[in-house]
Amino acid sequence: MMRIAIVGAGALGLYYGSMLQRAGMEVHFLARRDFEAIRQSGLQVFSINGDFHLDRVAVHQRPESIGPVDLVLVGLKTFANRAMPELIQPLLGADTAILTLQNGLGNEDFLASCFGRDRILGGIAFLCSNRGEPGTVHHLGEGRIRLGEITPGLSDRAVRIAACFEKAGVPCDAVADLLRTRWEKLVWNIPFNGLCALTNRDVTELLADTGCRSLVRDIMTEVINGANSQELQNPINGKEFIQNMIEATDRMDHYQPSMMIDRQQQRPLELEAIYSIPLENARGKGVKMDRVEMLYRLLKLNEPR
Amino acid sequence: MMRIAIVGAGALGLYYGSMLQRAGMEVHFLARRDFEAIRQSGLQVFSINGDFHLDRVAVHQRPESIGPVDLVLVGLKTFANRAMPELIQPLLGADTAILTLQNGLGNEDFLASCFGRDRILGGIAFLCSNRGEPGTVHHLGEGRIRLGEITPGLSDRAVRIAACFEKAGVPCDAVADLLRTRWEKLVWNIPFNGLCALTNRDVTELLADTGCRSLVRDIMTEVINGANSQELQNPINGKEFIQNMIEATDRMDHYQPSMMIDRQQQRPLELEAIYSIPLENARGKGVKMDRVEMLYRLLKLNEPR
Numbered sequence: 021m022m023r024i025a026i027v028g029a030g031a032l033g034l035y036y037g038s039m040l041q042r043a044g045m046e047v048h049f050l051a052r053r054d055f056e057a058i059r060q061s062g063l064q065v066f067s068i069n070g071d072f073h074l075d076r077v078a079v080h081q082r083p084e085s086i087g088p089v090d091l092v093l094v095g096l097k098t099f100a101n102r103a104m105p106e107l108i109q110p111l112l113g114a115d116t117a118i119l120t121l122q123n124g125l126g127n128e129d130f131l132a133s134c135f136g137r138d139r140i141l142g143g144i145a146f147l148c149s150n151r152g153e154p155g156t157v158h159h160l161g162e163g164r165i166r167l168g169e170i171t172p173g174l175s176d177r178a179v180r181i182a183a184c185f186e187k188a189g190v191p192c193d194a195v196a197d198l199l200r201t202r203w204e205k206l207v208w209n210i211p212f213n214g215l216c217a218l219t220n221r222d223v224t225e226l227l228a229d230t231g232c233r234s235l236v237r238d239i240m241t242e243v244i245n246g247a248n249s250q251e252l253q254n255p256i257n258g259k260e261f262i263q264n265m266i267e268a269t270d271r272m273d274h275y276q277p278s279m280m281i282d283r284q285q286q287r288p289l290e291l292e293a294i295y296s297i298p299l300e301n302a303r304g305k306g307v308k309m310d311r312v313e314m315l316y317r318l319l320k321l322n323e324p325r
Numbered sequence: 326m327m328r329i330a331i332v333g334a335g336a337l338g339l340y341y342g343s344m345l346q347r348a349g350m351e352v353h354f355l356a357r358r359d360f361e362a363i364r365q366s367g368l369q370v371f372s373i374n375g376d377f378h379l380d381r382v383a384v385h386q387r388p389e390s391i392g393p394v395d396l397v398l399v400g401l402k403t404f405a406n407r408a409m410p411e412l413i414q415p416l417l418g419a420d421t422a423i424l425t426l427q428n429g430l431g432n433e434d435f436l437a438s439c440f441g442r443d444r445i446l447g448g449i450a451f452l453c454s455n456r457g458e459p460g461t462v463h464h465l466g467e468g469r470i471r472l473g474e475i476t477p478g479l480s481d482r483a484v485r486i487a488a489c490f491e492k493a494g495v496p497c498d499a500v501a502d503l504l505r506t507r508w509e510k511l512v513w514n515i516p517f518n519g520l521c522a523l524t525n526r527d528v529t530e531l532l533a534d535t536g537c538r539s540l541v542r543d544i545m546t547e548v549i550n551g552a553n554s555q556e557l558q559n560p561i562n563g564k565e566f567i568q569n570m571i572e573a574t575d576r577m578d579h580y581q582p583s584m585m586i587d588r589q590q591q592r593p594l595e596l597e598a599i600y601s602i603p604l605e606n607a608r609g610k611g612v613k614m615d616r617v618e619m620l621y622r623l624l625k626l627n628e629p630r
Contacts, residue, residue: 232623232626234622238619311619314540321524321537323532
């Protein structure tokens with residue numbers, strides 16, 4: 021049986037961790053805000069697929085009390101990356117894999133620099149979820165994961181981990197081109213996270229406005245140009261991809277992206293992983309993303325220095 | 326002696342009207358919000374060049390009580406343009422000239438469509454002023470006017486009107502190329518009005534942020550490309566012009582552009598004159614102003630439909 025540690029028990033970590041535990045895996049949650057609530061009352065998941073409650077949850081304040089696991093699932097906000105080495109080190113055995121489901125670019129590289137490239141996998145989560153009261157999480161829609169190795173190619177390990185998620189009721193694909201997958205997610209994250217945070221409007225309000233709907237398309241086009249300048253195995257077909265992504269977002273009923281909620285609650289935003297590194301990587305290949313850069317600058321203006 | 330009517334007694338109309346009256350011209354103010362205060366207590370000007378008070382001010386609620394004048398000075402917000410025909414008609418004699426100091430593009434054309442091209446002059450005001458309590462106006466800096474005829478060329482009439490302003494202590498040039506002058510002003514208005522309104526930061530805060538300072542430059546560059554695609558008599562020298570404009574703005578101590586104040590007070594913004602028409606005119610000449618369009622769309626999202 022797989023032993024799994026969840027590092028970063030936010031909306032994403034709590035949801036996937038709960039699903040994995042419900043399917044019989046041994047899951048350990050490293051929690052801060054929710055520690056006391058989970059210890060006392062377990063974990064409550066409100067989900068569009070049916071609510072459920074986990075009565076007995078292994079929740080920890082420090083990684084030392086978990087010890088080595090088979091898989092570390094990282095769901096920390098990227099601005100908390102500095103804290104990662106000491107949170108993860110005690111969880112590592114000889115064969116421990118580390119899977120980051122964090123947003124944006126740069127996370128696998130950072131983890132690789134701390135723990136070596138061999139351990140690291142990355143994935144992206146198409147998940148609409150928000151935290152609720154301590155000890156609760158709201159699953160509002162989607163949930164699919166795509167994960168893969170840093171270096172191109174499909175590994176047994178990635179396939180095995182994907183099977184765990186599938187077994188837990190989380191649609192999950194192992195992919196041969198993680199970089200492409202990451203950029204695909206950016207095509208959504210860059211316009212919606214930023215514009216919703218900047219304007220304090222949800223995705224439905226944004227898309228209902230003709231001008232902003234066009235702006236979303238224009239930004240997506242820029243990101244796809246940026247993506248296709250990288251070393252992807254296959255380029256992204258812009259027109260079709262954008263169409264699908266807008267239609268999927270039209271089906272999200274007044275969803276508030278995490279960055280919008282972070283801004284409302286005056287928490288720092290994940291600007292480096294979602295904007296700064298992608299801008300830099302595109303620029304490195306001679307591709308300018310003017311609107312993305314403008315959005316980044318406008319978001320950064322209101323960040324704490 | 327020149328008989329002058331001020332239509333639109335906001336920060337701009339009150340300031341220039343007061344200066345002209347102090348210099349001995351016969352000035353009539355058409356006022357709404359400030360009517361009662363001015364009628365009772367006259368007009369108070371707080372100015373960086375020295376405060377002054379006008380005890381007896383000819384203030385009117387309706388244009389009929391003013392009757393024909395030599396010069397109509399229009400300072401209305403452009404979104405109030407629809408009200409103009411009936412405000413101005415009663416002020417017209419055979420030789421009455423109409424000078425609009427409104428922001429952006431399209432105002433002379435609108436007035437020309439109402440009253441014929443011959444009567445119309447346009448000008449731009451480099452003025453930092455805000456309304457205060459009713460019956461007061463704050464002159465915070467600058468004040469220079471550049472005015473000219475709709476059709477290229479320097480007219481005696483423009484020179485004569487400019488001399489009136491000069492006599493009143495308002496630096497004023499008659500210009501042969503009004504269109505260029507209007508676009509020059511847009512190079513300032515488009516970035517600063519919009520970005521300050523969108524972010525609720527004043528010009529000093531905006532320029533203190535490295536990213537936004539670059540953004541201002543990038544937007545200015547787009548506007549200058551738009552300007553130089555029009556039929557200007559001489560193109561604008563982008564690099565030098567931007568440098569001067571940024572330096573001038575650095576000297577404005579925490580100035581809040583009118584659009585920022587309008588947004589704070591939830592008044593409509595002058596988006597058509599400052600964004601929509603310039604975008605359209607540039608597009609008509611094959612020039613795209615992507616960042617300007619993005620700013621326009623973001624501003625429009627929060628406007629009343």
